[in-house]
Amino acid sequence: MHDSLTAETIELLQTMIRNQCVNDGTAASGHETRNADVLRQFLGGAGFDVQQYEPTPGRATLVARIEGTDPHSRSLCLMGHTDVVPVNEAGWTRDPFGGELVDGEVWGRGAVDMLNLTASMAVAFRHLARSGFRPNGDLVYVAVADEESGSAHGMQWMADHERDAIMADYVLTESGGLHSGPKEQPYIGITVGEKGVAWRRLRVRGTPGHGSAPFKADNALMTAAAVIQRIGDYRPSPRFHELWRTRVESLGVDEQMQAALLDPARIDEFLDTLPLSGPGAQLHACTHTTFSCNTIGAGGPAPASTLRW
Template sequence: MTAQLSDIGQTTIDLLVELVRNGCENDLTPDSGQEIRSAETLERFFDGAPVTIRRVEPHPGRTTLVVSVEGSDEFAEPLTLLGHTDVVPVDRAAWSHDPFGAEIADGQIWGRGTVDMLGLTAAMATVTRDLARNARPRGTLTFVAVADEEARGGLGAGWLAQHQPDLFSWGNCISEFGGSHLPVRDGSDAVVVAVGEKGAAQRRLTVHTEPGHGSTPWRRPSAVQRIAEVAVRIAALQPPASHEPLWRDFVQAFRFDPDTERALLAGADDDAYEAFGPLARYAHAISHLTVAETVIGAGRAINVIPGTASLELDIRTLPGQSDDDVDRVLRTALGDMADEVAIEHLISEPATASPTDTELYRAIEATVGEFFPGVPVVPTIGSGGSDLRFARHLGGVGYGFSLYRRERTLGEVQGLWHGTDEHIGVDDVDLTARALHRLVARFIGA
């Protein structure tokens, strides 16, 4: 197996094993993660290479490493590779492999973060070191091993964007979510590249009634009853489908029969999404404002009728949808209850998307074409978030890029993100490392 790998692929796999074993679990608390372990691994990895290394640590142990290769032409376009080193927690008992053992078996590397996104982070580091050692680029190349991505970047990319936005260039960025294949209905191929992601518009809905003793409930309205009615009304929400070009291009890439394509583009038939098979939920998510009821709270004592109850909503917006749009949708759904329900804004971030008419996107298309000649590249958006949104907020462009073998479909790869027994193919790591090397060299002129 090892003999079949490229040198850059083998180096990437060796580094990936170390990063997985560091076990930088981020449980959303400030003291978790401890990405300093992977920062130290990467510092050793770059030891002796002609690079500039800077550490950033907004909180003890939450370390981001910035590695730069200075370009020879100050006017050449720079490129930044945004990798993250934290991973989501695991339920160890549910895994059939040690989640932090990085075991290589059956052509796969098993472990938390192999897909999201330590495999790509390792490839970014390997490509950066190789180019630093062997060719001075025209444009400056920066590799950033970011902390805290899994908690929305408050101690990572978000902190950097707010407090040290000039530490490196955000103008052209590459990160996760790209390179898998679509199961096109006629058997042909298509490769997806993320050009954007949905926004966050989290809300807490609260109702108030008169509290009372649980022994005398007659004609006493309960906040539990009222919030239950709120939940029923919100659950019945049916936001309209997107009519944006990104959704149209995604649908057309599957080459459905004309009736199915029309139904999906019109957005009038939810059953039409079944045509996507395992990708149905994802397809529905990237074509709609989505509202998920996730947390409910009311009462503390069993003998007290509560006077306050709340419902929290995980709402994800499409590009162009504002906080005001979200509140209008909620009030419409609440109907005659709207005036008695308080709507509180929690985390709110707009959706972001980068154009496809850029030099970096064209470089991505050309690179995919090298490895999969004649295969179209389909731009799409992520249903969740990534650090690329900070680049877009600062005026840059950002795309998700890696590359998988032909049989690795978008649905299969998505199913591994944050999942039990997360794993990645050894040959997929090798392919990603080689493709990323070509992309970087093409774009910065190495």
């Protein structure tokens, strides 16, 4: 039984990767209806209600529900997004939209974030429904569009217009099932807070002139370079959220490290000395306002996202 569910998950994941629901931040991108259609077809006929909402053409969100036996019991929502972020093909060793299965691993954009979960949740949901599972409270499955760029065509719209369709007491979603800790003592982390994001677009203008005589020219590129450099160089002071202490205590590191991580005067220096940049970057982002210049465009409207956090 488990083998067949795994096979279903793999096939669904591969199909969704191949659908290339790439969300570049523009309303006309995403095309999540392709994945919503696949999921509706997959779920269809299993004897429960499936609804599709398409606030913007091509950007459907799908909601399925197994009704609970007790309307007063708490409901649980399994939620995955169906879009993926754009790819830089030069950085890939395999076709990002090939969905190849290599040595037991599916390759492609979205294989980790998060079509793997969107697929496995759908498989679990259908399996439960088909095996006659009746929960006490409602079990809801949501495959949402436009998660990667602000959610105006996805969850934000659903929350504003179809609140009843998605409301649940509990939600299992992104990053679910990722095991941490040592092999003998694995654990699954619970997200207790989420850092916000404040997108900004900077417009830098110059004065047109002749490229042969740049002396004292007002060149927008040079100004932009200086601005970006200053943003990159800026070192904000650490700020510890009330949850930071428990986060540090749950890391399983020795007392000395804990003390350094909990001391605003020492944390920056400590993070600098970490041998691996990955964990350091995560811990840094948890304790600082971060600024990330992501994309630049010239000569026309800039892409939606220029600065992240």
